[in-house]
Amino acid sequence: MEYLVTMTTRVPDGTTEREVAEVRTREAAHSRELAARGRLLRLWRPPLGPGEWRSIGLFDDEGPDALERTLAAMPLRVWRTDEPTELGPHPADPGRGEVPVAADSEEYLVTFAVEGPSGTGSDSPAGSKRAGDVAAEGRxxxxxxxxxxxxxxxxxxxxxxxxxxxxxxxxxVAGWRTVDTVPLTRHPSDPAQVT
Incomplete structure (x- = not known):
């Protein structure tokens, strides 16, 4: 099962820069291990406000309990809270690894709801065809x-x-869709290969 996890880190007052650097180094090494095991698929940073330290990760795990064990084993968890969202299959999903991440593009998470007549959703024939077209374009x-x-x-x-x-x-379905877009910046520990 795939999960999108928003990870918010709050370093306690009085923590030295050296302690922070040590935990971050261990976190980066652990992220590489998770990626090698196929648990951590992607890692990004959303827009941050002053003093914020957040990441968004795409994980693949056997279920909610297994995901919790994976997240709990990450070194930054001592200062971090995690908000996982279970992701379900979508009939118009291009599929993992089918569309390469392009070096000359920016990435975005886009949440949308279709509020139109029955049969106008992204899983409708017209919506699925459009999704296939934009996937073929690499978008x-x-x-x-x-x-x-x-x-x-x-x-x-x-x-x-x-x-x-x-x-x-x-x-x-553009006229019947509400859209929320979050621009993403690649995290230094993102396991994705960029083409």
Whole structure:
């Protein structure tokens, strides 16, 4: 099962820079181990405010209990809280590894809900065809359903936010869709290979 995990770290007052550096070094090594075992698929940083320290990770684990064990074993967990979201399969998902991550593009997590007539969702024939088209263009990397099944979330890439908006506002269900976009920055420990 795949999970999107928002990880928020709060370093306690009085912690030395050396202690922080040691934990971060151990965290990076552990992240490489998780990636080698196929547990950590991707790692990003969302936009951060002053004093914030957050990451978003895409994990693959055997279930919620196994994911909790994986997250609990990570060195930064001593200062971190995790918010996992179980990701469900989406019929229009291009599939893991099918769309390469491009070095000349920025990545975005896009959550959307379709609020139109029956049969107009992203899993409709028209929505699935559009998803296939943008995946073939190298723009839609992955697509999942969210637990409430009324929403989906996708990992997208585009040369910039304006181009992403053009892509998202085209297609057969654009007028019935609400969209929330989070720009992502690659984390130094991201295991993805960039082409």
């Amino acid at each position: 839609l990397i992955r697509l999942w359903t969210l637990p409430d099944r009324d929403r989906a979330i996708g990992l997208w890439q585009a040369p910039g936010a304006d181009r992403l908006r053009e892509i998202l506002h085209s297609g057969p």
